[in-house]
Amino acid sequence: MICVRNLAKSFGSFTAVNDVSFEVAEGEIFAFLGPNGAGKTTTIKMLTTLLHPTSGSIQLDGLDPSTHQNEARKRFGIVFQDPSLDGDLTAWENMEVHGVLYHVPRKVGRARSEELLKLFELWDRRNEQVKKFSGGMKRRLEIARGFLHTPKILFLDEPTLGLDPQSRNQLWSHVKRVNESERVTVFLTTHYMDEADRVAHRIGVIDHGKLIAQGTPQAIKEQTGTASLEDAFLALTGSTIRDESASPTDQIRQFAKMWSGGRR
Amino acid sequence: MSAIYILWLRELKRYVRSHAQIVASLGQPMLYLLVLGFGLSPVFKRAGYGDYLQFVAPGVIGMSVLFSSIFSGLGLLWDRQFGFLKETLVAPVSRLQIMIGRTLGGATVAVIQGLLVTVISMIAGFRPAHLINVPLALGFMVAIAIVFSALGVAIGSSLQDMQGFQLIMNFLVMPIYFLSGAMFPLVGLGPVLTFVTHLDPLAYGIDGMRAMLLGQSAFNPLVDLAVLAAVGAVLLAVGAYRFSKIEI
Numbered sequence: 001m002i003c004v005r006n007l008a009k010s011f012g013s014f015t016a017v018n019d020v021s022f023e024v025a026e027g028e029i030f031a032f033l034g035p036n037g038a039g040k041t042t043t044i045k046m047l048t049t050l051l052h053p054t055s056g057s058i059q060l061d062g063l064d065p066s067t068h069q070n071e072a073r074k075r076f077g078i079v080f081q082d083p084s085l086d087g088d089l090t091a092w093e094n095m096e097v098h099g100v101l102y103h104v105p106r107k108v109g110r111a112r113s114e115e116l117l118k119l120f121e122l123w124d125r126r127n128e129q130v131k132k133f134s135g136g137m138k139r140r141l142e143i144a145r146g147f148l149h150t151p152k153i154l155f156l157d158e159p160t161l162g163l164d165p166q167s168r169n170q171l172w173s174h175v176k177r178v179n180e181s182e183r184v185t186v187f188l189t190t191h192y193m194d195e196a197d198r199v200a201h202r203i204g205v206i207d208h209g210k211l212i213a214q215g216t217p218q219a220i221k222e223q224t225g226t227a228s229l230e231d232a233f234l235a236l237t238g239s240t241i242r243d244e245s246a247s248p249t250d251q252i253r254q255f256a257k258m259w260s261g262g263r264r
Numbered sequence: 265m266s267a268i269y270i271l272w273l274r275e276l277k278r279y280v281r282s283h284a285q286i287v288a289s290l291g292q293p294m295l296y297l298l299v300l301g302f303g304l305s306p307v308f309k310r311a312g313y314g315d316y317l318q319f320v321a322p323g324v325i326g327m328s329v330l331f332s333s334i335f336s337g338l339g340l341l342w343d344r345q346f347g348f349l350k351e352t353l354v355a356p357v358s359r360l361q362i363m364i365g366r367t368l369g370g371a372t373v374a375v376i377q378g379l380l381v382t383v384i385s386m387i388a389g390f391r392p393a394h395l396i397n398v399p400l401a402l403g404f405m406v407a408i409a410i411v412f413s414a415l416g417v418a419i420g421s422s423l424q425d426m427q428g429f430q431l432i433m434n435f436l437v438m439p440i441y442f443l444s445g446a447m448f449p450l451v452g453l454g455p456v457l458t459f460v461t462h463l464d465p466l467a468y469g470i471d472g473m474r475a476m477l478l479g480q481s482a483f484n485p486l487v488d489l490a491v492l493a494a495v496g497a498v499l500l501a502v503g504a505y506r507f508s509k510i511e512i
């Protein structure tokens with residue numbers, strides 16, 4: 001369903017994703033794990049037509065997202081890591097806009113919106129402007145919105161970020177439900193290893209832009225000789241904290257590039 | 265089609281809900297109308313051009329349409345910052361439709377703003393000479409709104425963040441306004457200024473409005489219309505192209 005070959009993305013001289021290859025089969029739940037700044041979101045952006053790869057190839061359901069953008073977009077749904085709601089609209093209106101943009105028939109859209117807003121406990125506040133929501137409520141709305149249409153592939157970029165345990169459970173059981181009943185392929189990232197262990201069929205570990213391990217949770221634990229996925233993850237990626245901010249020289253380079261007319 | 269409609273509707277809802285912004289954006293035209301309209305009136309009359317308030321009102325209406333369309337085009341930058349842009353960019357809808365929805369939404373808001381300023385100028389004492397032509401003046405307002413909403417989207421698609429905003433205001437929007445003949449008649453300006461004002465699309469829009477509302481114009485209203493249509497088509501194409509190339 002997803003086939004990635006030698007994918008790379010550079011921002012200026014910095015390589016965020018470096019020669020990554022993997023495949024995700026139809027109906028599979030694939031967890032993409034890695035420390036902060038490893039290149040997970042950048043990979044997802046390339047898979048979802050938001051960024052052009054520097055090199056390498058991608059196929060989504062047999063389509064190249066950089067040449068068949070619209071066709072590819074019809075195949076997937078996505079919950080972003082960063083906010084993507086319209087704060088001036090109400091929760092209900094955000095769902096409505098999404099339904100129209102994704103060609104969900106009006107009636108179906110209304111029924112499903114109601115169902116999902118109830119599931120994620122936002123129904124009572126559906127007519128409030130989203131900018132008045134708490135962080136977790138916004139997050140829940142993003143997720144509810146992501147499930148409004150049924151795509152072939154669902155990308156979830158740290159969907160549980162900032163969610164309470166109740167909502168996390170709701171989310172994962174819903175993910176499993178759509179995966180089993182509608183055979184939706186799921187590509188997810190998370191920093192909670194227990195979640196990945198519980199939900200994912202297969203796992204890929206990325207660090208510094210390179211894919212360093214791939215396999216079932218069981219296989220990865222065996223490969224590293226560890227008892228939990230968390231230990232396996234630490235064994236693979238080391239225990240140093242990643243420096244997210246670019247160094248001063250990098251920033252100067254970026255700046256110079258901006259003025260020399262290079263597009264970021 | 266429905267995607268265009270829903271994005272258009274979204275722009276309208278945002279406008280209606282931003283009370284503070286509506287009031288603020290009416291303040292400036294009001295200031296121009298009252299201070300300039302009454303302040304310059306005696307000089308203008310002595311120069312033999314008639315009533316300045318009558319003359320400047322279409323200019324101030326044009327100004328509010330200009331500002332409001334450019335701002336809503338630049339609203340793209342807010343959507344980029346607050347993330348909603350991503351949601352529309354990954355949707356299975358062609359970017360052309362998304363761009364058109366936004367542009368028409370922005371243009372509609374700008375026309376509403378222009379109508380509000382029209383009402384304010386009429387309260388201040390502005391009287392159209394030919395009431396029959398008022399709908400035609402509205403047509404020119406719509407044309408101005410579309411031209412500059414498209415320009416706003418083209419610029420908004422090309423900038424990464426709000427940093428360039430001040431630059432755009434000072435070196436593009438204000439010159440467009442000042443060189444449009446909104447505040448002074450485009451006659452006897454000397455070759456350089458005449459040439460520059462002829463390059464300003466807003467000059468044709470305001471001239472068209474003046475032709476309809478006051479019966480006086482520097483160009484031919486048909487020329488005005490043709491220029492606005494041509495510039496509008498080019499800017500829509502540029503805006504659509506730039507929009508289709510956005511990466512996040």
Ligand SMILES: Nc1ncnc2c1ncn2[C@@H]1O[C@H](COP(=O)(O)OP(=O)(O)OP(=O)(O)O)[C@@H](O)[C@H]1O
Binds near residue numbers: 016
């Ligand atoms: N637009 C950009 N310009 C420059 N560098 C970027 C850009 N986007 C991402 N990067 C860099 O690319 C690297 C990978 O970022 P990415 O967002 O993919 O990480 P991630 O794996 O999703 O991390 P996290 O777990 O923190 O979300 C980081 O070092 C980041 O600073």
Ligand SMILES: [Mg+2]
Binds near residue numbers: 042081157
């Ligand atoms: Mg990320």
